[in-house]
Amino acid sequence: MSQTPPGFSVKARDGNARCGTLVTRTGSIDTPSVLLYTRRGGPLSLTSPDMLAAVTPPVQGVQLSVMQFMENPDAATLRQYGRGAQSFLALGPYPVLASNRDPTMYEFGTRPSSEKEVHVCIHSGGHMVGPARYMDTVAALQPDLFVTLCDEITADSRSKRIATSARRTAAWLSTCLELAAQHSQPRQQQEQQEPAEQQKQQQEEAGAGTQGAAAAAGQEGDAAVAGPLAGSLALAALTGGALPAERTRAAKAVGDRSDVAGYAICGLGTGEDPAQRPALIAASLEGLGLAPEAAAARVVFASGVVGGPDELLEAVAAGVDLMDCGFVAQVTTGGYALTFPLRPPQGWQPGDAPSAAGAGAGGADVALGSDDTKMNLWSTAYRLDKGPLLPGCGCFACARHSRAYVHHLLNAHEMLGEVLLEAHNTSHMNGFCQAIREAIAEGRFEQYRAWFRSLRSSPLVDMTPPGLAQAAKRRASGPAGEDAGVKGAEDRPADAEAPAEGAGSFGGKRPAGRAKWVRV
Amino acid sequence: SDSPALKFKVVATQGRARSSRMALPHYTAHTPMFMPVGTQGSVKGLTTAQLVELDCHVILGNTYHLENRPGSELVAEMGGLHGFINWQRGMLTDSGGFQMVSLLHLAEITEQGVTFQSPIDGSAMLLTPEQSIAIQNRLGADIIMALDDVVPTTTNDPARFEEATHRTTRWIDRCISAHSRPTEQNLFAIVQGGLDTRLRQISIQQLVERDLPGYAVGGLAGGESKDDFWRVVAQCTHPHTGLPPGKPRYVMGIGYPLDIVVCSALGADMFDSVYPTRTARFGVALVPEGVLKLKNAAHAHDFRPLDSSCGCMVCKNYTRAYLHNVVTRGISSAAILVTYHNIAYTQALTRRMRAAIEEQRFPEWVREYLRTMFPAGDVPGWVRDAMAEAGIDLAGVATDQPAPGAAAAEQKVGAKSARAEKRAAGRARGPVAAMEAE
Numbered sequence A: 001m002s003q004t005p006p007g008f009s010v011k012a013r014d015g016n017a018r019c020g021t022l023v024t025r026t027g028s029i030d031t032p033s034v035l036l037y038t039r040r041g042g043p044l045s046l047t048s049p050d051m052l053a054a055v056t057p058p059v060q061g062v063q064l065s066v067m068q069f070m071e072n073p074d075a076a077t078l079r080q081y082g083r084g085a086q087s088f089l090a091l092g093p094y095p096v097l098a099s100n101r102d103p104t105m106y107e108f109g110t111r112p113s114s115e116k117e118v119h120v121c122i123h124s125g126g127h128m129v130g131p132a133r134y135m136d137t138v139a140a141l142q143p144d145l146f147v148t149l150c151d152e153i154t155a156d157s158r159s160k161r162i163a164t165s166a167r168r169t170a171a172w173l174s175t176c177l178e179l180a181a182q183h184s185q186p187r188q189q190q191e192q193q194e195p196a197e198q199q200k201q202q203q204e205e206a207g208a209g210t211q212g213a214a215a216a217a218g219q220e221g222d223a224a225v226a227g228p229l230a231g232s233l234a235l236a237a238l239t240g241g242a243l244p245a246e247r248t249r250a251a252k253a254v255g256d257r258s259d260v261a262g263y264a265i266c267g268l269g270t271g272e273d274p275a276q277r278p279a280l281i282a283a284s285l286e287g288l289g290l291a292p293e294a295a296a297a298r299v300v301f302a303s304g305v306v307g308g309p310d311e312l313l314e315a316v317a318a319g320v321d322l323m324d325c326g327f328v329a330q331v332t333t334g335g336y337a338l339t340f341p342l343r344p345p346q347g348w349q350p351g352d353a354p355s356a357a358g359a360g361a362g363g364a365d366v367a368l369g370s371d372d373t374k375m376n377l378w379s380t381a382y383r384l385d386k387g388p389l390l391p392g393c394g395c396f397a398c399a400r401h402s403r404a405y406v407h408h409l410l411n412a413h414e415m416l417g418e419v420l421l422e423a424h425n426t427s428h429m430n431g432f433c434q435a436i437r438e439a440i441a442e443g444r445f446e447q448y449r450a451w452f453r454s455l456r457s458s459p460l461v462d463m464t465p466p467g468l469a470q471a472a473k474r475r476a477s478g479p480a481g482e483d484a485g486v487k488g489a490e491d492r493p494a495d496a497e498a499p500a501e502g503a504g505s506f507g508g509k510r511p512a513g514r515a516k517w518v519r520v
Numbered sequence B: 001s002d003s004p005a006l007k008f009k010v011v012a013t014q015g016r017a018r019s020s021r022m023a024l025p026h027y028t029a030h031t032p033m034f035m036p037v038g039t040q041g042s043v044k045g046l047t048t049a050q051l052v053e054l055d056c057h058v059i060l061g062n063t064y065h066l067e068n069r070p071g072s073e074l075v076a077e078m079g080g081l082h083g084f085i086n087w088q089r090g091m092l093t094d095s096g097g098f099q100m101v102s103l104l105h106l107a108e109i110t111e112q113g114v115t116f117q118s119p120i121d122g123s124a125m126l127l128t129p130e131q132s133i134a135i136q137n138r139l140g141a142d143i144i145m146a147l148d149d150v151v152p153t154t155t156n157d158p159a160r161f162e163e164a165t166h167r168t169t170r171w172i173d174r175c176i177s178a179h180s181r182p183t184e185q186n187l188f189a190i191v192q193g194g195l196d197t198r199l200r201q202i203s204i205q206q207l208v209e210r211d212l213p214g215y216a217v218g219g220l221a222g223g224e225s226k227d228d229f230w231r232v233v234a235q236c237t238h239p240h241t242g243l244p245p246g247k248p249r250y251v252m253g254i255g256y257p258l259d260i261v262v263c264s265a266l267g268a269d270m271f272d273s274v275y276p277t278r279t280a281r282f283g284v285a286l287v288p289e290g291v292l293k294l295k296n297a298a299h300a301h302d303f304r305p306l307d308s309s310c311g312c313m314v315c316k317n318y319t320r321a322y323l324h325n326v327v328t329r330g331i332s333s334a335a336i337l338v339t340y341h342n343i344a345y346t347q348a349l350t351r352r353m354r355a356a357i358e359e360q361r362f363p364e365w366v367r368e369y370l371r372t373m374f375p376a377g378d379v380p381g382w383v384r385d386a387m388a389e390a391g392i393d394l395a396g397v398a399t400d401q402p403a404p405g406a407a408a409a410e411q412k413v414g415a416k417s418a419r420a421e422k423r424a425a426g427r428a429r430g431p432v433a434a435m436e437a438e
């Protein structure tokens, strides 16, 4: 694998959906797949590397937002550290994609962007970020893939604003790629000399050896080392709002470039109707005007498209290979375990009754505050449920713990509840991607898609969890504050004393949380 | 000594310190040991698989919290605490009394038990010794604690201490009668008596007469002076007049590493506290030099691990610089990482003590430990006194007290010298109440 040069190749396709392998300098990613969500480089609750390694099917890659490294830590700190984000954040053996935003919040638009810079709001406040500062940070992060700087706009942008965004994003693309080329050049040790000395001083003070920047800097003195972005793959940002014609125009301005490994479809998940998304993705890809061979060698990343499994599936159907995924963070914070079935029953044919497909196989029940894709572990119906989150699931959480325990942990506001839910939900989404890859490879993707849609009484209904509506408002009024909880935190019932009416055989026997102390 | 559900074997002693094996129904614990607190059935974000990895032998559950939710009857239906949280090693539950007295308004102790106002509907409730034991029998921990009449050592009322001492004895008899699973669970009695050596001696004698599988030293870690603290521990662990040498001795509420070392040197075996896990969430890591305050700006560019002598998953993978930025910023995984290290630290500390005792080099180990924590030789007086009592010579380690004004000078350079800063922080810590819940 290490012999293959970094790049993308399609192994199978079914309609516009494709199944492929993205080789990076760290390792390869099977596509389609979702990337693990991180905030400021850390998974929300899963400790890395131990708990990430427990995710099964395995994590394919990790997404982080370049913007969250404008400060605390900044590029200078990371450069001084010298070994890149993967090591600094202990992200294990997984390839790292550095993108220009966090899919769970919208950090742009508080103040206008200019021809030279985009305004971004992060944990430490507002920053103006131009291509130089952006690429400086990318280089310090040393990711396996990166998205070029995009003048992000929301779905409600008008033609004129979209045109401006397209012009800036295309111009910044050229600048970013030039800077990436510079950051890929072999460089002399000199730049790392100073931190190495500081490191040595610290070591002396500590009286103990350590592996830090000094080790990374190498001791050969004047030997040239590869630049931090040598072998890192560039994904050209495609902007465009919610007007397909403007998206096509924006993509045309970028077109076929031999110096990019693929494209990043930006600006999605910013208020557009999810049903409209496949058309927007198609418009962006069409606008590129790639020859079939070129298209087969370019990976397509889309940010903000995974609001649920249906949306993921539709994005794949439209030709997306890689996605970031705020969805797991959202459902986990809401206390949900994903339960949708991953594979159609044997011999399923279009036209079969959806019930035959085993919808709700995971025990999801609308009456329990769940829908047919997920179950709400806050529900008192699970108080005494010894079963795993999802029967048949082999994930870390399901192999070891019961619904009753997770329900209790949520009630008791114990962090472990979210750890176990994140472990299950991450595994479940990876399992979903794996099932999709199999379906594409076996030429039955359309059938798989038809089956999955049949599980829903009306496909692509608004699957937005209640909390997302508020989050969408927040998006419009600027990003969340310093490390605010993931959107959807408001989903939480204020009180876990949910009605136990018809809630299985255990519910209703006894009110939850009532201790049996002796009254006097 | 052998009890139906506990076999305690001292495998090595050196001075008053001892290394022992305590065979419990679910696990054979090695002592001296530190028991992390899992108040509501989980240790602050750590999975039970991680707790095994961290070499935890026994973890705690708090009866008061567990009875409030999910309730001991539910836990019993789920296979007891072990089954409910899927932890196959040892567990210990407290009586619930201390939690009530410390957490609830209007909690009051009468001969019947602890009366308190229900946090749910405000009605008057009562926890009796019988009921505490019944709840703990349902929870099913390997070790259960007697309901005792605990008075804060800072109370200035000798009569109250007298009453509490004798009531604790009366209550232990009620606990013993109420205990329905003596062959599966071990009831430990708790020595009371405040700071009064006479009362402590009475309590020891009366409780030892009941021949229980193990004993705890209660009423400490509640704001008394360090000098008072170690003297009570020393009295209870005294080789001739203290608790029986063949049974485990548990000092409740102890979690500062230095306190663990001192108590172990005096012959105590078991410790618990929320300190290592709670302080982690405030961004404080335990290190051999004392504590490391990760929020300190000096760590922003510090690419060393939390503790270069620690082999834990966190120290192998993370720098102080990463944790500095995120530890108290709402990213749970970062708080869990520091919690993980702090538990690794306490478990390694007790593991090293056991090895040192077994290899008959415990005094040397103690000296090296104190040298690292107090490189200037300014070992606190109470530690010197306690170590003298334990028969450990600190010559060359506890040199002269720092000159007057040296402390102030140290404060000034504190910002520049990470080590001095750590030392200062290590001393500035406040008390953590015994048996406090997480």
Ligand SMILES: [Zn+2]
Residues within 6 Å of the ligand: A389, A390, A393, A394, A395, A396, A397, A398, A399, A423, A424, A427
């Ligand atoms: Zn699972």
Ligand SMILES: [Zn+2]
Residues within 6 Å of the ligand: B306, B307, B310, B311, B312, B313, B314, B315, B316, B341, B342, B344, B345
């Ligand atoms: Zn460590």
